[in-house]
Amino acid sequence: VNEPWRKTYDGGSTLVLDGGTGTELRRRGFKTSASAWSGLAPLTHYEALRDVHAEFIAAGADVVTTSTFGTTRFVLAAAGHESDFAKINARAVGAALEARAAAGRDVAIAGSISCLPPDFDARRYPREAAERAAYRELAETLAEAGVDLLLLEMMQETRHAPLALEAACATGLPVWLGVACRTSADGALVGYDFPLVSLEACLAATLPFAPDAVAVMHSRPEVVANALTAIAAHYRGTLGAYPELGDGRSDAAMDPAAFAAEALAWRAAGARILGGCCGTTPAHVRALAVALAGRS
């Protein structure tokens, strides 16, 4: 198995994750879908997607994430592309595999799975059996296409996240849990889009699946330190952080140098998987990789 990245990881070194693939595509003219976010990019913008992965690898990413955040069968159905499920997911993994092969450097490919509801509308989830089957189908499809691990993204509540985690764990691949949170008016950490669900409740529903790593992701940089502390109170495995810096339509909330400095603080707080989510560019990842190399 071709995975020196895993030696780095198992050896306790820091892995550099990529930045925001969907927002990078947006900067190259891709119009994100109101139903499927970046889920249709593998179909309509394959070359741009491959190039975004390649740029993140060139910038120093050890892990790139597939553009499959919005490619469950029920999300693609809402976008009018259910019949393209196999093609879209094969091309999503293919773009990352192609970028890796061209780079000639061993990086891990993380298969993204989310609980994004159809049309971003939580009232429109399918019945539980269909939802469960859809996560299984996506997890198995990504595994068969050759991803190295599965990355559960935007986990932030207690009903849907366990279904996705169960499906990911059933593949036997390493599973990383990405939780998204924000600070409520009374100072508690709550789900990024679910202000009535505490981070504690989300962790209680998801940590029993024993993920191989837990990262705070798509959360504002200023909540990362508190979120890492909250996770570490219940979880002794590998921690990570890849916050969001904006929607990619305007300037990132932090410039690359400031982002790299913050990331070093998250590393000091225990995070060993570091990168960015929405709004994080290859320049941010490069600054992070350089800062980490300078430390070791």
Ligand SMILES: [Zn+2]
């Ligand atoms: Zn994001």
